[in-house]
Amino acid sequence: MDYFLQQLVNGISLGAIYGLIAIGYTMVYGIIGMINFAHGDIYMIGAFVSLIGFLLMNVLGITYIPLAILCVLVFAMAFTAVYGWTVERLAYRPLRGAPRLAPLISAIGASIVLQNFVQISQGARVKPMQPIFQGTFSVSTGGNFDITISYLQVIVVVLTVLLMLAFTFLITCTSFGRAQRATEQDRMMASLLGVNVDRTISGTFVMGASLAAVAGFMVTLYYGVIDFYIGFLAGIKAFTAAVLGGIGSIPGAMLGGLLIGLIEAMWSAYFSTAYKDVAVFAVLVLVLIFRPSGLLGRPEVEKV
């Protein structure tokens, strides 16, 4: 039981990371109806920028941890957002009216460019980092297994919750959020009513990218090891999470992320690590067969 609870904790932290990436997918899919294939690589860039940020903090002598975290977060979110904005501007906007497959090819190309750009500019080898956070605290020491929650995991969860609240506020209560929802529903009508569609779409990409940056930040802290390829696998799993939760729904994306994180943690713990990704994909297939609109999504009805 204790082992199970420990895996639960692990799974939730992992799930939070997937959830943050998944939100980016779901927002972009909701607003322009395409899978942003390069989103996973934006997350990877966020991880690299965070890593660089941490080292920069060392160099600048900022050792007070909360301040360092804040600085790195801002640093990572800002620069990664620029990457997200640029990809949309260069690779997707010219293809707004094109046949469905064209933006997908462009996205795949952009993904390849981003991966190789990082590989060339930073070197292909894996980057390990000294752990910033040592420190866990025990939740219960009874039984044959100590359940520990590390400070890191607490930070991950707290940060995720705060961000979720902030973004939900942004989407529901601000004019930008309104513009975004309008564009999602009917792009032509929204533009006829004065919504700057281009800016709204760019803004969506920027938001998605900053959330992915936070996920990258977390993964840098959490695993301490990153390389230029982490975007691909995380991207597929995060998209699975978005679909699982119901594409187009932000709470769904987070829910899906948590579920995927839990599935992965549980499968690794109780079965085998080698096939944990297979387990996640199998979940995707089952969800899409039996409930294609996802858990929180609205079923799409084609009118005959």
Added chain:
Amino acid sequence: MTGSLLCIEDLTMRFGGLTAVDDLSFNVAPNEITAIIGPNGAGKTTVFNCLTGFYRPTSGKLKLTQPNGKKISLERMNGYAIARHARVVRTFQNIRLFAGMSVLENLMIAQHVPLMRASLYSIGGLLGLARYQRAEREAVELASYWLEKVNLIESADEAAGSLSYGARRRLEIARAMCASPLLLCLDEPAAGLNPHEDMELCELLADIRREYNIAILLIEHDMGIVMRISDHIVVLDHGACIADGKPAEVRANPAVIRAYLGEPAEDDVQVQAGGE
């Protein structure tokens, strides 16, 4: 009932709390044109969708009598099977053509099933067997015949999506006929047509009725066409049948007038039910 091609018995379709079609019964006879009319939201398209396998009816029976006398039940059949085995073919309110393919190709696809058989599921076709080549020639001839009939023979090799609106409607009907139906279901075939095209449509439908042993079932809002061409009218309102009979009877039926025009005003007003 003898003589009818399709027997609809107690058809009911419920979506959650909403009853779209309520205990509907009527018959469709061969060599006749039956029209389903009614105000918007009366459930006409729902009936079509139940008939052609897009919805599974909540309850009720849809019994089709084939030429060999055998009866089949449509209510539990798969969508494509209804077209393939029961030979119930429909057109759509929003016109669903294969826009990127040519006009001729659209009509060839309608003959997919016999052509597949003739090509021995493609093997014969690949080997260039004469049997398939002959079948394909015959299919092209049938398609050409219908293209002549609907006046589209000139555009046979053009993309279906590039045709004018009226031409696309005609093409959809021609395509449905190429599928050799027993029951032809037309969903608002006159929508958006100008008066000249209306007349052509009536002539086409009259031709089909005369030359083929099939039944035509149509949903239509254009009362001129309905009164001119139908042999039998069924009026729906709020999912239930409020009139069922020949055009003259239906036209004078007070319930029908009420459904379309509401309660009569105090002044005496001569109303012709929907006619031009």
Added chain:
Amino acid sequence: MAGNYAPSTSSFAIALREAGIAGFVAVLLAVPLLGFRLVDSAQGLSLDYRVPWVIFAGVGVFCARLILNLTGSSIVGGVQRSVSQIAIFKRFNGDWERIIGWVLIGLAFVLPFLGDRNLADRATLVLIYVMLGTGLSIVVGLAGLLDLGYVAFYAVGAYCYAILALTFGFSFWICLPLAGLFAASFGILLGFPVLRLRGDYLAIVTLGFGEIVRILLINWQNLTGGPDGIIGIPRPTLFGLEFRIGDDAGSFAGFFGIPFSPAHRIFFLYYLALTLVLITVFFVQRIRRLPIGRAWEALREDEIACRSLGLNPTTIKLSAFALGASFAGFAGSFFATRQGFISPESFTFIESAIILAVVVLGGMGSLIGIVFAAILLVGLPEWFRELEQFRMLAFGTVMVLVVIWRPHGLLSKRALSVRLNQQASQ
């Protein structure tokens, strides 16, 4: 960007401002990843600074954008126009397609004699991708089913071939169809769960399937040899004549009494590939005109209309998957026997992406387009082998640029499967 050029009526000030923004963005992009470099050392990670890179990026982009804005449609548009004028791209109709097709085939037959064996070797690789692209064009192009996991069938074909050849000692011509059949059944296996999926969802599930196969290949050591793969796959022979050094009658050189040259085997592989590709291409040309080919296209256009005409979407989709998969299986078999060795590394998602790019860039209805796209995406980068690192970067960039330039594909006119009136000259 390409494709959206307005006439150069913009004033200098606007051009300057846009270039300024572009340069500024470039600086922002460059600062974190170009400006800093992670350096591995004994003490762990540290940072290295490359300020010149950042400045270079900013200034470079600024100048490029400025030039682009000022010259605008005049230069770049002119280049675009003249490229489009090339007859291939302009009003590409059936006659041209036939002529170019035969010219290409003729060229293909004499190609090995036009260059050295490296050319033939590279051309063989291009041919493999042409076969793969043709197979995928059935699934994606004709049937409109977006398959991002096509590499899985490629892998299944290769591994199946290797295992059959090594375990049972069957010859190439027996293993090939068996591998194709096995791949086809995988295709049906994949097809079943995705029958009701549309568009992007289908894409992701097929992507997942491709990854599942790759993970299985890595982990199922007993069957597949795990990450090390399978070695010692028998090379193809010409009616039993092996392409090895030796004077005896069992070797190709010995039998014909000519001095041994490694080029023999490469040429033989090339012609073998060419044969397979020609069979594939003719097969697909043919089947497009049959009812099943039309049914695939109709399904892509409007599935609901198909059902209303009595077409069974299930069998149509499954047949597309199965047939497409079998071609990948054949290609995989050839790949296995050409290399003599296979490992999961050759079957990553990037391969699926390349094959998809070949199909989409080729213009999904056009087999000639696939040839050109394969040459562009596979043949050319081979020449960049030396600049290994930049090869993939260039590949990705080319992919983005070409699809923005021609979103409908390089050659995208659809040929009719049946004509009523004989084709008038255009």
